[in-house]
Amino acid sequence: MAGIFDRFANLVAQRQAMLDEGGSDPFQVRMDEVLSQTEAIIAGKRTILCGTNNYLGLTFAPEALKAAHDALDAFGTGTTGSRVANGTYSGHKDLERTLCEFFNKDSAIVFSTGFLANAGVLSTLMGPGDFILMDADCHASIYDGVRASSAEIIRFKHNDAADLDKRLARLADKPGNKLIVIEGIYSMLGDKAPLKDIVAVKKKHANTFLLSDEAHSVGVLGRYGRGLPEEAGCEDDVDFIVGTFSKSVGTVGGFVVSSYPNFDMLRLVCRPYIFTASLPPSVVASARVNLGLIKNGGALRTRLMRNAKALHNGLTEAGLKLASDISPVVAVVAPDPQTAIAFWRGLIDAGVYVNLALPPATPYGYSLLRCSLCAAHTEEQLREVVAIFTTVATNLGLIERRTPRVALG
Amino acid sequence: MTANGELSPDTFAAFYELLKPFNKTGVDLKPETRFSEDLNFDSLVVMEFVATVEDRFDISVPMNILPDIATIQHLGLAVEKIVKAAKG
Numbered sequence: 001m002a003g004i005f006d007r008f009a010n011l012v013a014q015r016q017a018m019l020d021e022g023g024s025d026p027f028q029v030r031m032d033e034v035l036s037q038t039e040a041i042i043a044g045k046r047t048i049l050c051g052t053n054n055y056l057g058l059t060f061a062p063e064a065l066k067a068a069h070d071a072l073d074a075f076g077t078g079t080t081g082s083r084v085a086n087g088t089y090s091g092h093k094d095l096e097r098t099l100c101e102f103f104n105k106d107s108a109i110v111f112s113t114g115f116l117a118n119a120g121v122l123s124t125l126m127g128p129g130d131f132i133l134m135d136a137d138c139h140a141s142i143y144d145g146v147r148a149s150s151a152e153i154i155r156f157k158h159n160d161a162a163d164l165d166k167r168l169a170r171l172a173d174k175p176g177n178k179l180i181v182i183e184g185i186y187s188m189l190g191d192k193a194p195l196k197d198i199v200a201v202k203k204k205h206a207n208t209f210l211l212s213d214e215a216h217s218v219g220v221l222g223r224y225g226r227g228l229p230e231e232a233g234c235e236d237d238v239d240f241i242v243g244t245f246s247k248s249v250g251t252v253g254g255f256v257v258s259s260y261p262n263f264d265m266l267r268l269v270c271r272p273y274i275f276t277a278s279l280p281p282s283v284v285a286s287a288r289v290n291l292g293l294i295k296n297g298g299a300l301r302t303r304l305m306r307n308a309k310a311l312h313n314g315l316t317e318a319g320l321k322l323a324s325d326i327s328p329v330v331a332v333v334a335p336d337p338q339t340a341i342a343f344w345r346g347l348i349d350a351g352v353y354v355n356l357a358l359p360p361a362t363p364y365g366y367s368l369l370r371c372s373l374c375a376a377h378t379e380e381q382l383r384e385v386v387a388i389f390t391t392v393a394t395n396l397g398l399i400e401r402r403t404p405r406v407a408l409g
Numbered sequence: 410m411t412a413n414g415e416l417s418p419d420t421f422a423a424f425y426e427l428l429k430p431f432n433k434t435g436v437d438l439k440p441e442t443r444f445s446e447d448l449n450f451d452s453l454v455v456m457e458f459v460a461t462v463e464d465r466f467d468i469s470v471p472m473n474i475l476p477d478i479a480t481i482q483h484l485g486l487a488v489e490k491i492v493k494a495a496k497g
């Protein structure tokens with residue numbers, strides 16, 4: 001009789017081959033101590049964290065720590081219940097009000113993770129006879145969400161507004177609603193959606209709505225950190241914004257905001273909202289405080305972008321191949337998965353943590369060393385990251401050994 | 410057109426051309442060739458191939474039908490149906 005895991009045999013074999021080479025396992029990193037937003041002890045070694053999506057470094061914001069401690073003492077370690085049963089505390093409602101004010105929208109619904117927010121919203125927003133047109137590079141949570149929807153699901157080419165337009169035009173005589181789904185910043189390569197072009201396409205077609213997952217852009221883009229819609233000046237044209245507290249906001253949780261009439265009724269039908277426990281009060285309290293810090297975080301965003309530029313330029317000058325433009329995500333391309341794994345191991349052994357991202361989780365089949373920057377990285381840390389990348393890449397024969405240039409003056 | 414119908418020779422010929430760059434192991438292509446077992450496509454390669462089919466026929470193939478697609482014949486018939494519907 002066949003074993004229940006037989007169909008995963010290839011995957012298990014690949015993983016075993018990786019472990020057989022020796023060295024640490026890129027998918028089982030353990031942090032024994034977190035020294036700051038940018039450093040941890042991994043395998044007994046002080047390691048620079050350069051792949052945590054902690055863009056603004058708010059995980060240790062004193063104001064958020066205090067609010068979390070206070071909520072913990074006042075409300076306990078958990079709610080032990082769903083939002084629709086015993087799991088809604090005053091903090092959850094306060095947080096939803098804060099989100100409405102932050103985004104200037106009428107309704108906000110807080111979920112237990114961003115994954116669940118996408119799963120809940122995308123499975124319920126469109127119904128039978130409707131259509132969802134999603135960017136092909138969307139996150140796994142969006143794919144899982146639309147799979148549970150009764151709408152017809154169509155993918156358009158990544159960041160290609162003309163392809164989207166063509167596909168919407170083919171649906172012109174279908175009466176159903178159409179929902180376009182994009183991300184503000186795409187997680188693997190850090191590239192932004194061409195939002196103005198997509199909004200222009202949306203406006204050309206009847207009954208067409210736009211949802212943007214701003215997981216990587218809230219806190220990062222826009223004068224007040226409201227993400228790509230704010231930066232691109234089209235907030236009123238994005239009907240639904242999904243987001244997470246697990247990146248810039250520095251904790252965990254997810255949300256959706258909208259001013260669409262009666263939007264709140266989604267609380268009655270989103271299974272990932274109803275059938276899971278709500279966020280602990282301490283998490284809710286820290287998210288709320290950090291949203292305030294994000295709103296007034298212009299200086300943090302300036303530092304983040306300065307750091308993004310420094311790492312991008314440093315790695316480019318070192319001769320590495322990057323698949324990203326200047327952005328808080330820096331994607332270094334390795335020629336193949338084996339080299340990427342060796343590269344990753346070289347980095348971790350030398351004290352730098354980045355994300356190893358392999359196909360099929362990456363676009364274009366890239367094998368990536370994915371870095372993400374933090375406003376709290378210092379110039380010195382980033383110089384060290386570049387130096388270590390350079391050494392490891394040189395040892396792997398990916399870049400030529402060069403005599404260091406001597407800076408004059 | 411039902412899912413059990415015959416694939417037109419034109420459609421099969423078009424698929425034959427489109428599949429060439431995807432057919433890494435030189436499998437002998439027939440209408441009943443299976444994407445997963447015979448051609449070793451994973452779900453991502455299936456998506457990629459569907460995108461090239463969409464370009465070639467200038468159509469959108471809804472993702473919803475993919476779970477029911479195992480062979481060239483299945484996808485070919487689905488495409489014929491979509492093309493016919495688009496012509497009205």
Ligand SMILES: Cc1ncc(COP(=O)(O)O)c(C=O)c1O
Nearest residue numbers: 113114115139187215244246253
């Ligand atoms: C684009 C995108 N959407 C959603 C999520 C899910 O967020 P969360 O970590 O809150 O589940 C992530 C992060 O993993 C993401 O990158």
